[in-house]
Amino acid sequence: MILVTGGAGFIGSNFVLDWLAQSDESVINLDKLTYAGNLDNLSTIANDSRHIFVRGDIGDTALVGSLLAEYRPRAVVHFAAESHVDRSILGPAAFIETNVTGTFKLLEAVRAYWNSLPATEGSSFRFLHVSTDEVYGSLEPDAPPFTETTAYAPNSPYSASKAASDHLVRSYHHTYGLPVLTTNCSNNYGPYHFPEKLIPLILTNARAGKALPVYGDGQQVRDWLYVGDHCAAIRRVLADGRVGEVYNVGGWNEKTNLDVVRSLCTMLDLLDPKQPGMDGAVHSYAEQITFVEDRPGHDRRYAIDARKLERELGWRPAETFETGIEKTVRWYLANEEWVRNVQSGDYQNWLEKNYAGRDQRKE
Ligand code: NAD
Numbered sequence: 001m002i003l004v005t006g007g008a009g010f011i012g013s014n015f016v017l018d019w020l021a022q023s024d025e026s027v028i029n030l031d032k033l034t035y036a037g038n039l040d041n042l043s044t045i046a047n048d049s050r051h052i053f054v055r056g057d058i059g060d061t062a063l064v065g066s067l068l069a070e071y072r073p074r075a076v077v078h079f080a081a082e083s084h085v086d087r088s089i090l091g092p093a094a095f096i097e098t099n100v101t102g103t104f105k106l107l108e109a110v111r112a113y114w115n116s117l118p119a120t121e122g123s124s125f126r127f128l129h130v131s132t133d134e135v136y137g138s139l140e141p142d143a144p145p146f147t148e149t150t151a152y153a154p155n156s157p158y159s160a161s162k163a164a165s166d167h168l169v170r171s172y173h174h175t176y177g178l179p180v181l182t183t184n185c186s187n188n189y190g191p192y193h194f195p196e197k198l199i200p201l202i203l204t205n206a207r208a209g210k211a212l213p214v215y216g217d218g219q220q221v222r223d224w225l226y227v228g229d230h231c232a233a234i235r236r237v238l239a240d241g242r243v244g245e246v247y248n249v250g251g252w253n254e255k256t257n258l259d260v261v262r263s264l265c266t267m268l269d270l271l272d273p274k275q276p277g278m279d280g281a282v283h284s285y286a287e288q289i290t291f292v293e294d295r296p297g298h299d300r301r302y303a304i305d306a307r308k309l310e311r312e313l314g315w316r317p318a319e320t321f322e323t324g325i326e327k328t329v330r331w332y333l334a335n336e337e338w339v340r341n342v343q344s345g346d347y348q349n350w351l352e353k354n355y356a357g358r359d360q361r362k363e
Contacts, residue, residue, distance in 0.1 A: 001025065001026045001027070001028060001071050001072065001073045001074065002019070002025060002026075002027055002028075002073050002074060002075045002076070002077060003027075003028045003030065003067060003068070003071065003073040003075070003076045003077070004016055004019075004027055004028070004029050004030070004076075004077045004079065005030050005031070005058050005076070005077070005078045005079055005080035005106065006030075006031055006037070006058075006078070006079035006080030006081060007027065007029035007030070007031055007042075007053075007079065008029065008031040008033055008037035008038055008039055008041060008042060008053075009031070009036050009037055009038075009041075009079060009080070009083070009194075010036070010041075010083075010188070010192055010193045010194055010197075010227070011079055011130070011188055011227055011230060011231070012029075012031070012079035012080070013038070013041035013042055013192050014041075014190060014191065014192060014227045014228065014230075014231050015077065015079065015231045015234060016029055016042065016045070016051065017041075017042070017044065017045065018228065018231040018232075018235075019231075019235070020045055020048060020050055020051060022235075024050065025050075026049075026050040026051070026052065027050065027051050027052070028052045028054065028067060028071050028073065029042075029051060029052065029053045029054065030054050030056055030058065030063075030064070030067060030080070031053070031054075031055065031056075031080065032055065032056065032057045032058070032080070032098075033055050034082070035194075036082075036083065036084075036194050038192070038194070038341075038342060039053070040338055040341055040342070041192040041338075052071075054067060057102065058078075058080045058098070058102040058103070058105065058106040059097070059098070059101060059102040059105045059106070060105075061105050061108060061109050064105070064106060064109040064110075065109045065112065065113065068109060068110065068113035069113065069116075072117075072121075074121070074124060074125060074126075075125065075126040075127070075128065075238060076106075076110055076126075076127045076128070077128045077130065077234065077238065078103070078106060078127065078128065078129050078130060079130045080098065080102065080106075081098060081099050081161075081162065081165075082094050082095045082098050082099055082158070082161070083158070084158070084196055084197070085134075085156045085158045085159070085295070086196070086295065087158075087196075088156055088157035088158035088161070089156065089157065089295070089296060089297075092157035092161075095157050095158055095161040096157075096161055099158075099161035099162055099164070099165050100161050100164045100165055100168070103129075103165040103168055103169070104165075104168055107127070107168060107169065107172050107178070110127055110178065111172060111176055111178055114127075114178055114179075123179070125179055126179050126180070126181055126238060126241075126243070127169070127172075127178055127179065127180045127181070128180070128181045128182075128183070128234065128237060128238050128241075129165065129166065129169040129180060129181070129182045129183070130183055130185070130234065131162050131165065131166050131182055131183065131184045131185070132159065132162050132184060132185060132186075133146055133184050133185060133186045133223070133248065133250065133302050133304045134154065134155075134156070134158065134159035134162065134299070134302065135152050135154050135159050135162050135163040135166055135184060136150045136151075136152060136153060136154075136184075136302070137152070137153030137154060137155055137159075137299065138153075138155060138299035138300050138301060138302070139221075139300070139301040139302060139303055140300075140301070141221075141300075141301060143301075144305070145223075145250070145303035145304050145305040146184075146248060146302070146303065146304050146305060147248065147305045147308070148184075148245075148246045148247070148248055148308055152166075152167075155297050155299055156297060156299075166182055166184070166246075169182055170182070170244075170246075173243070173244045174244075179243045179244075180243070180244060181237050181238065181241040181242075181243065181244075181245060181247070182245075182246045182247070183233065183234060183237055183246070183247050183248075183249050184246060184247075184248050184249065184304075185225060185230050185233070185248075185249035185250065185304075186222065186223035186224065186225050186249070186250040186251060186302060186303075186304045187222045187223065187224050187225065187302075188224075188225055188226070188227045188230050189224055189225075189226065189227065189324065189325070189328055190226050190227030190228060190324065190327070190328050190331070191227070191328065191331040191335070192338070193227075193328075194342060195339065195342060195343060198257065198260065198261075199260065199264065199325075199328065200332065200339075201213075202260075202261050202264045202265075203264060203268070203328075203329060203332045204332070204339055204343070205288070206264070206265065206268055206285045206288060207268070207272065209288070210288070211288055211289075211290040212261055212265070212285070212288045212289045212290060213290055213291075213292045214257060214258055214261055214289055214290065214291050214292065215257065215291075215292060215293075215294045215295050215298060216291070216293070216294030216295075216298065217258075217291070217294075218256060218257045218258030218261070218291065219256050219257075219258065219300075220256065220257050220298060220299065220300055220301065221254050221255065221256050221257075221300065221301040221302070221303065222254070222255065222257065222260075222301075222302050223250045223251055223252070223253055223254050223255075223302060223303050223304050224251055224253045224255055224260065224321055224324070225249065225250055225251035225253070225317060225324075226251070226317065226318075226319035226323075226324030226327070226328075228318070228319065229251065229317040229318055229319055229324075230249055232315065232318070233247070233249040233309060233315050234249075236309070236313045236314070236315045237309070237313065240312075240313050241312075241313065242312070247306075247308055247309045247312075247313070248304050248305060248306050248308065248309065249304070249306055249309060249315075250303070250304030250305070250306040251306075251317045251319075251321065251324075252306070252317070253320075253321040254301075254303050255321065258289075261286075261289060262286055262289075263321075263322075263325055264285075264325065264329065265284055265285035265286040265288075265289070266284075266286075267325055267326060267329045268285045268329060269284050269285055269286075271326075271329055271330065271333060272329075272333055
């Protein structure tokens, strides 16, 4: 049994689905179901007894303690976070609450549990903290990619809160000996991605005939990794990562935001062409691209050096940017209902009605 936090979010739900597809080991999934948590992501395992969903907060020490005592997981994989940079600029408090205080409280509950384990179970226990490359700050155009020893220089309240959580996790290893692992990954994309983030936003806006907003000049560079490859990396690190170590995870896919948007438009033109316009011509989705005012403090470039993970644990991304983007576009085209549900306020209302305080342990 493993305990996953934030397993109803984008990466967490992909991880839970992957995990259960590849192993028989059960998952207890603790998620607060904020606006970003979506049980629809887990509908294919709704009746799978290996998945136990508990709605709750990582900061609820009593709840986390009782889950750990009841299920005795051999590992905790910590995804739960506030994750959207724009939201952190508008309202940083929730980021401090969940990413910093929440992670601290989770660590405290896990430390107490770990201390209670017999020596053999304690030595094989792992706490894997999922983090981001944004903690390293912004790179100059010709600077080498971030390595695990790059100094932290977070620039947004989001990345600062994640940096704080990384430091707490590190300190729990150095101070208390808690067997931790940390992964710092670049931008993910793929199925079940909430349409406030660039790739799903572009796909959903394009098909709705809306503007495709690109911040500033669109020349901000990010490294992109297909979410399935990130999940595989986490599984590798959990299985064989060296305790106390940090592993960078990336796809070696540096792209400007504008190039990403153009690639999406080209793929949509191919897979979902528009109807001919008034002039009889079929127009490209790229015509909907609109440049908007840049995000304050927008980092220019992130790039990640994932060679440590490749060398030590033999992980390699299975998808190229092109194959991953094609899979993603096909998924969004095939899952219009999922998109409609997350976009409509109905989902939140339905959630409140049906899942307030839901705890599958009692069902
Ligand atoms: P997400 O916003 O899609 O999902 C976060 C999940 O955490 C949601 O299901 C939400 O309900 C849950 N949650 C939030 N606060 C909680 C709390 N207090 N208690 C319990 N659950 C809570 O995020 P994501 O994109 O899936 O990211 C997951 C993790 O991976 C985050 O830690 C993020 O920093 C990290 N990460 C994300 C990316 C990316 O590109 N999305 C890249 C690198 C690292």
